Amino acid sequence: MDVSYGDEVAEFAGNAATLIGRHWGRAGAAPTGELDRLWDVGAVHGWFDLGGTDALAAAVAVTRELGRAACPLPVLDAFVASRLFAANIGLAGAIGDGGIRVATALPGGPDEAEVGADCLIEAGDAATHVMRLPFGGGPVGLYRIMAAEPVEGLAMPRWSRARLGPALAYSAISADRTDRVVALLRLGLAVRAFGAAERAATSALAHARARTRFDARVGAFGAVRERAVNGRIELDAGDLLIADAVRRYAEGGTDWVIAVELAVAHVRRIAPRVRADVHDPPFSADCFDEHEAPWLFRRVHADLACLGGFGSPGGEVADRLLDDDPQTEAELPEPRLGPDGDALRKALRKVVAGRQTCPPAVGDPGDDPDAVAELAEHGWFALGWSAAHGGSGGTPAERFALRQEVCRHRLPVADALATATVFGAPIARHGTPEQRERLLPAIRRGALRIAPAYRAVREEFDPAAVRVDAVRDDAGDWTLTGDRLWTADAHRARYLWLAARTQPGAAALRAAVTVFLVPLDAPGVRVRPYRTAAGEAGSDVLLDRVRVPDTARIGAVHGGWEVITDTFAAESAVAGDVAATLHRELVDLLALLRAGPGAASAAGARGSAARAAVTELAVRIQAVRLLAAAAVCTPDADDGAARLHALAAGALGGELAADFGAMVLELLGPAAALGTGATAEGMFGHGLREAPTESLGGSGDLRRGLLARAMGLPVRV
DSSP states (O other), rough: OOOOHHHHHHHHHHHHHHHHHHHSSSGGGGOOOOOHHHHHHHHHHGGTTTTTTTTTTHHHHHHHHHTTOOOOOHHHHHHHHHOOOOOOOHHHHHTTSSSSSEEEEOSOSSSSOTTTTTTEETTTTOOEEEEEOTTTTTTEEEEEEEEEEEOSSOSSSOOOEEEEEEEEEEEEEEEEHHHHHHHHHHHHHHHHHHHHHHHHHHHHHHHHHHHHTEEEEEGGGGHHHHHHHHHHHHHHHHHHHHHHHHHHHHTTTTOOOHHHHHHHHHHHHHHHHHHHHSSSSTTTTGTTTTTHHHHHHHHHHHHHHHHHHSSTTOHHHHHHHHHSGGOOOOOOOOOHHHHHHHHHHHHHHHHHTOOOOOOOOHHHHHHOHHHHHHHHHHHHHGGGGGGGGOOOOHHHHHHHHHHHHHHTOOOSOOHHHHHHIIIIIIHHHHHHHHHHHHHHHHHHTTOOOOEEEOOTTOOOOOOOOOOEEEEEOTOOHHHEEEEEEEEETTTHHHHEEEEEEOTTTTTGGGGGGEEEEETTTTEEEEEEEEEESSOOOOEEEEEEEEEOOOOGGETTTTTTHHHHHHHHGGGGHTHHHHHHHHHHHHHHHHHHHHHHHHHHHHSSSSSSSHHHHHHHHHHHHHHHHHHHHHHHSSSOOHHHHHHHHHHHHHOOOOOOHHHHHHHHHHHHHHGSSSOOOOOOTTTTTHHHHHHHHTTOOOOOHHEEEEHHHTOOOOOOO
């Protein structure tokens, strides 16, 4: 799904796609397409004049469409050239109208060009001039192409070896500006490769939906579904990372370059994998020369090869996070949460500014009463409730921001916030007046704990697979009997929130479920606590003919599924919890690596495998943060799109949690597994052991199954 940069840019991109299809064709046209004609068409429609208005969003949108057609028309090269030579009005105008056709010299040649020197370029059969960049700062030269000879290789259309004539113009730039210019060119290469990978994935998805093998639709096979879903998740994350970089550039801040590098690093990591899936059975049968898949393959890898050689002068993501001036240490850009979310984030940071950041929690410390009281005073536990129920009417973005900041600052209010986030709004909506009057004030103060009890065992999560039976007697009371229920929070909770089957034998299981709020001290409730490998306290709960009054029922009889659904409306708010927690751990890791020679040596020099690992962690964390934020903060997003973003964030976040701990332990070595010192096990090892813990919304497999269904992939029966 594409992220909209605005209606005007979307319309511009749509027109570009039409023109590319008409004058170039699809990706299969790569060996024979006429770049010269398309360059003329693009110039007429303003593609090469976008640098004059600094319209990066439009240039990126066109470049993405070109990638989908495996077409190397260098729109971003012209964008950069017109920015660099803006003072020369005649030259900039000639670039815009196509009179001067600029291609950037590909990596591999000398930094300085002389008359008669040669270099590799893309689009050599249509370009008229070559732009060469001084990577350490200095004069940028724009050289006339005297001759261009195609060379055999991976790229299609083929690269050319151009012999350079005299320089038409020079523009002196600083090392810092060179870094920004190269970032734009790298973004262009990444976006084009991304577009090609995206088109290949779309083609494979259509194949999986329609084709059959062994009397079953291809998309019903587990391996195919997994690849398709994983590719869609990674592409959606890339979509958001690219959009974030473009948006920050337009805002004129200082963080757009690292946002670009995050997007570039993500594309370099996922585009080959997404694209390679199309060459795997059962898709590869269609990958003959007349099919577009081989040409998309060439486009992806040719652009990634250039990215690998077109190194960023300021360094990769890890270099920027580790090596910047300590007084202005780079950080991952904060996701935009909209006016409401950003305002609450700012307000909460003021509240916690005077508090000492808590160390990572080891074991089961519970809430801190002072911190709970402080948040309750601001009414933050009642965000999302109406004023009639004692709430502050907060927006989804505000609830998301609250949880993000609680995780970021490790505020010890998790129990109170979980009860408020998950159960407060359903009680306000479905509870009786007596229930609202009795329960909501306590939840608002952070003084009430409710534990969900949906799972029969820890590994299983399906609220519709109810294991509790409820029988109503003549007096109107209920008797509950159930198998073992697992819950993480019963040892500190006052109530269990559980679903019971109230209509045995009903054809539609979801129409036979009712929700109850059961006191944990009720006769017949047996709680058997245990501790997980991560030090978490959990409990098995057994219900042996537990008698509760009808006032314990939440919502209508047999109407429990609607109540349960409302509890999962909080999933978008909690989708970013894992990413926010891991972001905090990344901040701790970076501080540790910057701290001293022993720790810093763990990251190695630029280009080291350790720094590549830090870059990967940072990119994956940022991807999940943006997916989670998009689930609640994307303007005009429908509920379906928000749900898919939340599912994707949860699926990626669960994997990231496990990988983070393992990668940090490998990075820091044995010291990271110790229980004392700066690299305390409490900081990183605990997180590794805690990673298997599932959060609200179920396992990664369940999320991927829901995503596969939303993508239209068939189910094998």
